[in-house]
Amino acid sequence: MIGIFDDPRIATGAVSKDAPLLQVEHLTMRFGGLLAINDVSFSAAKREITAIIGPNGAGKTTVFNCLTGFYKPTTGRLTLNREGTLFYLERMEDFRISQEAHVARTFQNIRLFPAMSVLENLVVAQHNALMRASAFTFAGLFGLKRYRTAERDAVERARYWLERINLVDRADWNAGNLPYGDQRRLEIARAMCTDPVLLCLDEPAAGLNPRESLELNELLRFIRDEHGIGVLLIEHDMSVVMEISDHVIVLDYGRKIADGAPEAVRSDPTVIKAYLGEEEDEELPPEIAADLEKKTGGEA
Amino acid sequence: MAAGNVRTAEGALDLPAILKDCLMSALVVFALAAPIIGLRTIDTPGGLGIDYRFDDVALAVLAGFVGRLLVNIYWAYGGRRRPPAKVDAIKGDSFASFMKKVGLYGGPVAILFAVAMPAMPFADRYVLDVAILVLTYIMLGWGLNIVVGLAGLLDLGYVAFYAVGAYSYALIATYFGWSFWVCLPLAGVFACFFGIILGFPVLRLRGDYLAIVTLGFGEIIRVVLLNWYEFTGGPNGVSGIPRPSFFGLNFARIAPEGEQTFHQFFGLEFSSVHRIIFLYYLILALALITNFVTLRLRKLPIGRAWEALREDEIACRSLGINPTNTKLTAFAIGAMFGGFAGSFFATRQGFISPESFTFIESAVILAIVVLGGMGSQIGVVIAAIFLIGGTEVFRELEQYRMLAFGGAMVLIMVWKPRGLLAHREPTLKLPPTAKAEAKPLAGAGGAA
Amino acid sequence: MEYFVQQLINGVTLGSIYGLIAIGYTMVYGIIGMINFAHGDVFMIGAFIALISLLILGSLGLTFIPLALLIVLIVSMLMASVYGWTVERVAYRPLRGSFRLAPLISAIGMSIFLQNYVQIAQGARVKPIQPVVNGGIVVMESPSFIVTLSYMQILIVLTTLVLMAGFSYLIARTALGRQQRACEQDRRMASLLGINVDRTISLTFVMGAALAAVAGMMFVLYYGVIDFFIGFLAGVKAFTAAVLGGIGSMPGAMLGGLLIGLIETFWSAYFSIEYKDVAAFSILVLVLIFLPTGLLGKPEIEKV
Known part of the structure; x- marks a missing residue:
């Protein structure tokens, strides 16, 4: 069933070992009249955490959706280098990006399988490996040893990640019943179970308390250092970004306005103006503030 | 028809509200039943005619009133309007x-x-x-x-x-x-x-x-x-x-030639x-x-x-x-x-x-x-x-x-919107033999 | 040529009836995102109420046809509205916010219930009546074929146009229409802004039922025969029309209704009458596969 759908458009060929893990060139995404991403180029390396930051509506999640195939970019090239094989992500269907290029992602609004158990969530993530082991269900149907071994391995891998995220005791809970912070970490663990070379995290620290935030930092560092993969991170929480990222990209209104080491970006005047200077904008113009005060005063 | 307002703020039965509610349902049932149940089209020699059956309408209206009354009684005594969904799902x-x-x-x-x-x-x-x-x-x-x-x-x-x-x-x-x-x-x-x-x-x-x-x-x-x-x-x-x-x-009963039944x-x-x-x-x-x-x-x-x-x-x-x-x-x-x-x-x-x-x-x-x-x-x-x-x-x-x-x-x-039997058993559980060292995983950086 | 024109006239008439039913589907789908499976049966009940009120007016000796028709129209709209309201109240409202298949199952149950209810109350046999509106205009004439536009057809198309205009005004200009559109966009926000969402949804069902009742009345007058089972096919075809036009769009529903009516009529006239339902269903399948947003629907971007 798989052979028929093989995609011939994936480039294979040896490339230099130092080629970046992900190379985004001239990415543009247009929704009708709205230019959500305007000619953005950047790269991400393995064993590095690359953070994409920017004010709301800057197009960060759209970049992720293009990378993971949920949107087809209007123009641009997205090249992923997996062990010397190049994948043009913009040409691949979403599920093949995970299946073949091994790019995994999490979502801004957590998308677990809420009625399935925590363990099942992690095993489903290993679907493709298990399908091969079960000879597309036939070996599994008759309970062949090959499949049983593969399933045991899958459970052990799940256990490995459960230990990492401290959820071993809740492995048989329904994922939907977990507290919010646990759900966030479970989603990351689930993505890691697909054995990715690039992990894209969409606001993983959103809604976490300070302690959970610290745990998250540790988990991400562990993923980078022990598994040697590249991490792409969208985050608003500057404590997370500045603490753990090796490389920061700043988007504003769909354009890249800065790209570099965290310290360099932090002191970049354009960034301060567009992003960190945002707080000044939040102050209301004096006439509106006065107007508001009058209104609330009048009602009270 | 604000359903469920069967008790006043003090917790006493709000009889007028219940009565009003029941009368409302009876009225709705009347409006529903009068044309379709009350006026039956029948074949007559000169084409279609109407057979009036107001006794059936009266029965339907009565049923509507009593039925609503029973619902109200259920709400008033021991009935919950809607179970708290979250707790229900867990316990x-x-x-x-x-x-x-x-x-x-x-x-x-x-x-x-x-x-x-x-x-x-x-x-x-x-x-x-x-x-x-x-x-x-x-x-x-x-x-x-x-x-x-x-x-x-x-x-x-x-x-x-x-x-x-x-x-x-x-x-x-x-x-x-x-x-x-x-x-x-x-x-x-x-x-x-x-x-x-x-x-x-x-x-x-x-x-x-x-x-x-x-x-x-x-x-x-x-x-x-x-x-x-x-x-x-x-x-x-x-x-x-x-x-x-x-x-x-x-x-x-009888076998075809050369065969047995x-x-x-x-x-x-x-x-x-x-x-x-x-x-x-x-x-x-x-x-x-x-x-x-x-x-x-x-x-x-x-x-x-x-x-x-x-x-x-x-x-x-x-x-x-x-x-x-x-x-x-x-x-x-x-x-x-x-x-x-x-x-x-x-x-x-x-x-x-x-x-x-x-x-x-x-x-x-x-x-x-x-x-x-x-x-x-x-x-x-x-x-x-x-x-x-x-x-x-x-x-x-x-x-x-x-x-x-x-x-x-x-x-x-x-x-029961989720059906009579909504419980789901996980398809696999984490085996307790946690002692076995988790296998060192081939990090994606090393091998595919 | 004459044959073609005649089929065109017949198709537009049938399409008007489908369009009226389709509006009910499209409005309900727009506001609560579910297929009101029982809508076809509300149409059928509307047809029965129209039939019964016609018979009663006839037995009372009301012979002035326009007045009789107006009374029948109002009575069937009112009575069918009660049905629409009750269906929503009993089968859908308790399931609001429940998991997505529940209201659909409940709707299918409601549809089965209403069909059998009418079958028991009114009998399973077909109900024929004498034509009420007779005569017509000869539009074209040739030795072999005469194209007629009957007064009944004019009445159907005109009524449809008037109602369409009225309802479009209602949706676009009145407070009720604004509330409806607000609920369509974001029900929770609408209720935070003080819109009575339950009431708005009820009114949507009432409006849909009233239009379906008009369609039912037209059906009785035009075909002169109904039974308890007409709701299913008409309902599915009208839903097809709503999807074809782009679900959620009122003009789309009308356009889709017209197209389905025309396609069905021409298919029966030129190919085979046995397979006319297959034609309608095939269009449904093709539209959903190749044009899922319909002709006038808004494209939706998948939110990830």
């Missing part, structure tokens, strides 16, 4: 925990009972007939449960595969004279093939659209069966479908019940095969992918699961079991016509799956016994049967 109320026990331990008991049933004293021909009917629906329910319950694909045209199975069996058996045991798998293969052909273009559609397209396919197949006289016999259907034999022994071979007195009992065990076996295959598939990667798709398709795609192929397997396997059930139906009836494959059949099968609790195998059994067996018992009230059926569907949904 389950007493009904849910009872049903959970039924779900966990009911299976073996039910199978034992089903196997022993024909030997029991009350099992006369009528009871066996009803049991065969119920088992047919259980099998159909289990087949559809793969599609709807596990994969979450709303299929309103499941009867199409039932029809394809029945017609393939009937046509192959009458044209070529092949035996039941050859035709049965063929019918399943045909239905499965149809499932793939129909499923491939439509499975990308989202829930409700899929439902209406499958309904459309179901109707197309029925209309084609109805109008393709040369091949299907049109509205006359196919008759003279061969009966199944017991490994070559048939159930006739079942009762001769086993030295029994001829009885027409033998055939019924044989059919009973045949459908029981078919249904149990469906059940075991489903239970097995559920614990395999494909089954978990079905459930994951039901839960969140976008997440599935992000994990590298091919949604179309995965849905297609569910659709095709469900169709195959529908086809098996169809060929059983054909051989049991000896006659089939498009009338047996209307939308109502699809709705009934779907109702069995959803009322039972989506994805629950034992739930399907309970719902099938309740809906098919229940309405079969009230056969004398023929015309009220489907009325009660429709009403029951609404009421059960309102009462």
